[in-house]
Amino acid sequence: MDDFPRFTAGRDDREGQEIWSVGQLNRRVGELLQGAFSRVWVRGEISNFTQAASGHWYFSIKDERATVRAVMFRGRAQAVGFVPRAGEKFEFRATVTLYEPRGDYQLQVEAMRRAGRGDLHEAFLALKERLAAEGLFEPSRKRAPVSMPCAVGVITSLAAAALRDVLSALARRAPHVRVIIYPAPVQGMAAAGRLCEALGRAIDRKEVDTLLLVRGGGSLEDLWSFNDETLARMVAASPIPVISGVGHETDFTIADFVADVRAPTPTAAAELCCRSLSSCTDQLQALVRALTSRQSRFLEHAAMRLDRAVAMLVSPQERLRQQGDRLAALTQRLARAAGQPAQARAQRLQAIQARLAMAGPDMQIRRDRLARLRRDMAASAERLLERRRHRLAAELQTLRALDPHTVLDRGYAIVRQANGKIVKNALDLKVGDQLGVELGQGELQVRVLQAHGLL
Known part of the structure; x- marks a missing residue:
């Protein structure tokens, strides 16, 4: 203690003790800590991990009973080779230091190595594996959201920045879509239950076509309510398509796996839930142009058919004249036919009968030929059958000669x-x-x- 200045003006004469400033006290405590703990190995779970723009890592190391703050400077962090995630367990080689401005002691980490995963992460993996085995993650059971919904439901906290992002994106892309908010806390002990209540309320009301389940980024603990098994099963069974947008692009929760669509961010969820007004307008204009073109072609073809029909049309007067001419011709033919003498018709009939008698077949000759053909056919069949009998007998004799049982x-x-x-x-x-x-x-x-x- 002789290294520190003494303030005699602040001496308590009755007790003879020195009075230190806060900075002196913190510096002295820091020296004592560094002297007592030159280097230690600490096992714990990472939480509240932050990577600063400078490249330094700031995080907390915790176990089931305590938490300590830690820092790993850029040069040491670059040598690790990976970026740790909240919820993972590591073993840290560190020196114990004191951050004098606040009087907080912390660990200055020099190296780290994996030591298994944290309890929350293990619970996350166990639940993920169980639900996957039940088929809740299968793409076949997921449905595509309605491309042009009338109303979209948003399940999140009213104070969440994610809600502002979703509302801004929808106002910009689809101002015609009605937005209904089902408020629920997204962090804390009761958040999972409240999220389930909000989801159930949205399903019961049946007033939206698509549901967005969103919140901003955070640590594994912050996002833990979205890893609740009850919430996951409700999302999987929801008759309304659910789009999840929880955390940042690198964050994954159980709700992301069971949702019909997983968006990397809340804003992306708002963009995926419906088509933009501009794209709808462009498509509508394209359809109007196509309809106008088809209508024009239809009218042109109709005009051409009308022209052909007019060209083929005959006036009633002309049709009556044509039918009158035909009637006159038929009348003349009838008159000529009635004037022929009956004798000429009789002679013609006799000539036709004579020709018919000459052309008729001789049935007796044909009967004799048929009988002869029958006799020839029967004789040929008998000869063929006899040849087949001789051949069969020869083959049976050969078969008996080759039969091994005959040899036996x-x-x-x-x-x-x-x-x-x-x-x-x-x-x-x-x-x-x-x-x-x-x-x-x-x-x-x-x-x-x-x-x-x-x-």
Whole structure:
């Protein structure tokens, strides 16, 4: 303590004690801490991680009983090789220092290595794995949001910056879409339950076409209400398509996995929930142009058909004149036909009968030919059948000659090994082998006593 100046003017004469300034006290405490803890290894879970523009890392290290602040300067942080995430556990090599302006002691981290994941992260992974096994993340069960909704629901806190971002994006892109807010806290112990109530209220009212579940970024603890299992199951079962926009692009929650669409940010969720007014107007104008063009083509084709019909049209006077001429011609033909003598018609009939008699077939000749053909056919069939009988007999004789059972009936036998393979050479056997012998009548089981091959 002799290194520090003493303020005799502030001496308490009754007790003889020195009076230090706050800065002196903090500096002295810092020196004591550094002297007592030159370098230590600390195991804990990262939370409240911040990467400053300078490249320094500021975060807290915690366990189930306590929390300590820590800093890792840019040069040390660049050597780590990765950016830690909140909720992960590490082992830190650090020196204990005191931040004098505030009197807070902190760890100045020199190196770090992974030591497993934090409890929250482990709970997150366990729930994610269980819900994935149930199929709640399958793309097949997810639905595409309505491209042109009449109303969009937003589930978030009224004080959240995410709400302002969503409302600004919708006002800019789709001012014609009605927005209904279902307020609920997005952080804290009761946030998950309140989010479930807001979602249930939106589903019961059936007044929106799409729901946005949004909040800004934060640590794993800040976003934990969106990892609630009840909320996840309600989102998965929602009859209204749900778009999640929780945190930043690198943040993932269980709600993101079960939602029908996952947006990287709340603003992106607002952009994905509906088409912009300008795109709708452009499409409408394109449709009007296409309809006008088709209508013009239709009218042109109709005019052409009308011109062709007019050209083919005959006036009633002309049609009556044509029919009168035809009637006169038919009358003349009828008069000529009625004036022919009956004798001429009789002669014509006789001539036709004579021609018919000459052209008629001789039925007796045809009957004789048919009978002859029947006899020839029967004889040919009998000869063919006899040839087939002789051929069948020859083939049956050949088949009997080749039948192995015929050979067996003459006293021969078929010898098979235990695996069914036929024995052809005695040298393939050894003493003691079990053999099956098939005879002409029945089978035997024998055992090899001796085996001799042919010389």
